[in-house]
Amino acid sequence: MTRNLLTLASALALLATPVAADTLKIGMITTLSGPGAGLGIDIRDGFALAVEHAGGKLGGQDTQVIEADDQQKPDVAVGLANRMVERDRVQVVTGVVWSNLALAMLPTLAGGQTFFISPNAGPSQLAGAQCNPYFFNAAYQNDQIHEAVGKHVQDQGFKKVYLMAPNYPAGKDGLAGFKRYYKGDVAGEVYTQVGQLDYAAELAQLKAAAPDAVYVFYPGGMGINFIKQYEQAGLKGAVPLFGPGFSFDQDILAAVGESALGVKNSAQWSPDLDNAANRKFVADFKAKFGRIPSMYAAQGYDTALLIDTAVKAVGGDLKDKDKLRGALASAKLQSLRGEVAFNTNHYPIHNIYLREVVKAADGAVTNRTVATVFTNHADAYVKDCPMK
Amino acid sequence: MDALLLAEQGLNGLQLGVMLFLMAAGLTLVFGIMDLINLAHGTFYMVGAYLTAALVPVLGSFPLALAAAVLLTALLGLAVEAVALRTLYRRDHLDQVLATFGLILFFNELVKIVFGPVPIFLNPPAALAGTVDLFGLKYPAFRLAILAVGIAVAVFLWLLIARTRVGMLIRAGATNREMVMALGVDVRLLFGLVFALGCGLAGLAGAMAGPVLAVQVGMGEQILILTFVVIVIGGIGSIRGALAGALLVGMVDTLGRALLPAAFRLVMDAANASAAGAALASMAIYVLMAVVLAIKPKGLFPAH
Numbered sequence: 001m002t003r004n005l006l007t008l009a010s011a012l013a014l015l016a017t018p019v020a021a022d023t024l025k026i027g028m029i030t031t032l033s034g035p036g037a038g039l040g041i042d043i044r045d046g047f048a049l050a051v052e053h054a055g056g057k058l059g060g061q062d063t064q065v066i067e068a069d070d071q072q073k074p075d076v077a078v079g080l081a082n083r084m085v086e087r088d089r090v091q092v093v094t095g096v097v098w099s100n101l102a103l104a105m106l107p108t109l110a111g112g113q114t115f116f117i118s119p120n121a122g123p124s125q126l127a128g129a130q131c132n133p134y135f136f137n138a139a140y141q142n143d144q145i146h147e148a149v150g151k152h153v154q155d156q157g158f159k160k161v162y163l164m165a166p167n168y169p170a171g172k173d174g175l176a177g178f179k180r181y182y183k184g185d186v187a188g189e190v191y192t193q194v195g196q197l198d199y200a201a202e203l204a205q206l207k208a209a210a211p212d213a214v215y216v217f218y219p220g221g222m223g224i225n226f227i228k229q230y231e232q233a234g235l236k237g238a239v240p241l242f243g244p245g246f247s248f249d250q251d252i253l254a255a256v257g258e259s260a261l262g263v264k265n266s267a268q269w270s271p272d273l274d275n276a277a278n279r280k281f282v283a284d285f286k287a288k289f290g291r292i293p294s295m296y297a298a299q300g301y302d303t304a305l306l307i308d309t310a311v312k313a314v315g316g317d318l319k320d321k322d323k324l325r326g327a328l329a330s331a332k333l334q335s336l337r338g339e340v341a342f343n344t345n346h347y348p349i350h351n352i353y354l355r356e357v358v359k360a361a362d363g364a365v366t367n368r369t370v371a372t373v374f375t376n377h378a379d380a381y382v383k384d385c386p387m388k
Numbered sequence: 389m390d391a392l393l394l395a396e397q398g399l400n401g402l403q404l405g406v407m408l409f410l411m412a413a414g415l416t417l418v419f420g421i422m423d424l425i426n427l428a429h430g431t432f433y434m435v436g437a438y439l440t441a442a443l444v445p446v447l448g449s450f451p452l453a454l455a456a457a458v459l460l461t462a463l464l465g466l467a468v469e470a471v472a473l474r475t476l477y478r479r480d481h482l483d484q485v486l487a488t489f490g491l492i493l494f495f496n497e498l499v500k501i502v503f504g505p506v507p508i509f510l511n512p513p514a515a516l517a518g519t520v521d522l523f524g525l526k527y528p529a530f531r532l533a534i535l536a537v538g539i540a541v542a543v544f545l546w547l548l549i550a551r552t553r554v555g556m557l558i559r560a561g562a563t564n565r566e567m568v569m570a571l572g573v574d575v576r577l578l579f580g581l582v583f584a585l586g587c588g589l590a591g592l593a594g595a596m597a598g599p600v601l602a603v604q605v606g607m608g609e610q611i612l613i614l615t616f617v618v619i620v621i622g623g624i625g626s627i628r629g630a631l632a633g634a635l636l637v638g639m640v641d642t643l644g645r646a647l648l649p650a651a652f653r654l655v656m657d658a659a660n661a662s663a664a665g666a667a668l669a670s671m672a673i674y675v676l677m678a679v680v681l682a683i684k685p686k687g688l689f690p691a692h
Binding site for chain 2: 033034035037038041167189190191192193195197198200201202204205208220221222224225228229231232233234250251252254255256257259290291
């Protein structure tokens, strides 16, 4: 009898070990080449730093991160998503920078019962009617960041604002978000080609419209092109420029320098947010990679923290998808931006800050927090999401 | 839209055209004379911009940094031609496309290793940072400088090609390569020179574009597509064609972006008009290319 029990126990132990020793496999599909690479590389590096801080074990599990370059192309991203599901059999895919890529990848990942945690792209579609049990966003819903500047511009009493954004889903979300809180006149609403280089034609139209403020959403290289040309056209100082953090974050500030000084922008995070985790993150990121982290790097870090928190909560059991989903959804994430909770559509409820581009004591151009525009702010689309 | 705004948009179109011409001139020479499809032309544009950005703080002067960057880019072109491209002239175009695409990947990665993945800083020199008053029109000074440099290059190329012995050989090479070889011209040297010239021009374009655009890995590929459109419209191998094609593309693109949304607003509401206008403006140059090719299948000024 004792012997039988022992056998049974060891058999159970044998059965149990593979679960406990489950390697956490994470597919990092992000943009590592081409003009958008700066964003993807920052997400990857921020994520890697969090894994390093966790001793290589997110949620106490051995963690393997499989990198792949989506080249900012939806078809490539879908192919990679398929590969991660079929061949690499990852439990989680993250890394996506662009909203159009996230929308393209989701059917493949959800169909393969693979969790898709966005460290950046937060399209309105996936927050509302098309919200998905397998999709989470650790960063923000696109509109939230724009809403904060909309509110600030409204509060400052601007009456005639000119709006510009690239012609893609996040561009339209962005200006919609701005207008949700800005109630004055729109002097012009211009959508430009994604990846556009020259803005001379648009700037001439802008000048002719004589607005009293300009709001632009241009992430990455487009932002650099625009800010340089805005200053060269003599508009800097003449017409105040506003934007979401994406248009004035560290990846752009390094390239435009003092051209962006004084611009007010919004984000859920800033390098100067005063908490212990953030101070450590900024210092370690600078030491390891030799540059000031961007908001994308912080989002990569927070995404890893979310996975860490959820995997810990389920005790490393990666097989039970419902349990893991529950843990992700109910996570009280101790992020670099304080505690973040998740709404029923799996998007964060968090603070949005107003920041100003300043020159730091060491001469580096960076962002400084000026005010908290929204406290525990939920997105506008959650009511359309059938998940409860 | 008043006359002043229309004049400004015309100037913008001209300036974009001149910028494209700097790129297209080198590409069309290499394509037309050496019969080499060089996808890596944009790489030399990127190298020119990065070298200028790196040399401005060292040399302390934008014109000096620009001159050094152009020279170094031309030398790099000479080296790449000797090491990687010389064996490809007799191969078919697909092999050339593959090899030069490989060069793009190689140099993009190299630049990323040397300068980092984040775009780097390059602003116009202080003297050209502001605006200039042109009959009541405030126009960015640096864009006028681009215009001046482009015109100077066009004149230089015209003198070189129409008035010098090298230019005669280039013209002869573009028209009938076999005959030039049969006459005992050192084609290897000629090709090396033409390639270096093309790379120097791409480097100059990059150096002049750097203060206006983002200096980042992959910047060359963004402008390369437009450049191919230009030389296909202009006629492959023809400098005159490159100039005409570049100005045409610059004008159509700029005026399309400026006028189409306004035109659509006459017939539909603002949101739809700006979306439809933006979509059509981004197609305008390809429509232009299709129309030109339908009428003149070899481009506006074919060299062959």
